[in-house]
Amino acid sequence: MARKKLHRPIAAMARKIREYRALKNRPRDSERFALNYETMRRPLTQKRLPVLAWEDVRNENRLLALLCRLPRLGVGRTVTRKSWLWAYDEPCYWVITKVKADYTAENMDHGRAWGYLTFRGKTEEEVREIDKVMYHDWRMVPKHEEEAFKKFTPVQEETIRFLPYPPLLRAMILAQWQKEGKQITEEPMIDLEKVMASPHQRAKKKATGTPV
Numbered sequence: 001m002a003r004k005k006l007h008r009p010i011a012a013m014a015r016k017i018r019e020y021r022a023l024k025n026r027p028r029d030s031e032r033f034a035l036n037y038e039t040m041r042r043p044l045t046q047k048r049l050p051v052l053a054w055e056d057v058r059n060e061n062r063l064l065a066l067l068c069r070l071p072r073l074g075v076g077r078t079v080t081r082k083s084w085l086w087a088y089d090e091p092c093y094w095v096i097t098k099v100k101a102d103y104t105a106e107n108m109d110h111g112r113a114w115g116y117l118t119f120r121g122k123t124e125e126e127v128r129e130i131d132k133v134m135y136h137d138w139r140m141v142p143k144h145e146e147e148a149f150k151k152f153t154p155v156q157e158e159t160i161r162f163l164p165y166p167p168l169l170r171a172m173i174l175a176q177w178q179k180e181g182k183q184i185t186e187e188p189m190i191d192l193e194k195v196m197a198s199p200h201q202r203a204k205k206k207a208t209g210t211p212v
Contacts, residue, residue, distance in 0.1 A: 030105035033134040056082065056136045063133040064101060065109035066140050073099035078141040078149065081132075085139070090120040091152050093141065097127050110134070121152045162189040 031044055040049045040057065049057065060082055067074035074096050084092035094115040101111035113130045116123060141149050165173060165188050173188045 030110040060136040063138040068108045081137045
């Protein structure tokens, strides 16, 4: 018989106090992501940034560094990232809905932000926290350019339904057909719709038929 676990309220309270102290004493984001722009090292960890990031660090801004200069901390404005502009033709941006700045930071360039994400022309319906706000990669979209920046006509994606079999598998299928006496009039192809369908969809499609 298993021994009943005793409730130890003092030990539980001591554990909660330790967790609270650890949470309270943990370094803030302004300390964790602080940067010495001369040595390109973080004072807290003494880690040096990769050389490829130095140019962006000197020329680009953190997200909160842009938002702290604006009225209402930029709520309602549109921001994007340099890496997105270089990588994608479709519009990628955030529409800011909420900002929580770290007022203890020297230039108030640290904190958290939330918004609606549009990635490659597709907009998410739910607000979520913006990630990588500490990257020196953010750009503000000017208000008079927002409408043109967001304008996007989706291009219909070309879907491929059939693919040829690999050579060895194709030879095996043709040999099987020849053995069964089937007349070979067409090339064997892989039906991607059947392969990619889930078991539930396949069972549903199989069950659906002409009533007898």
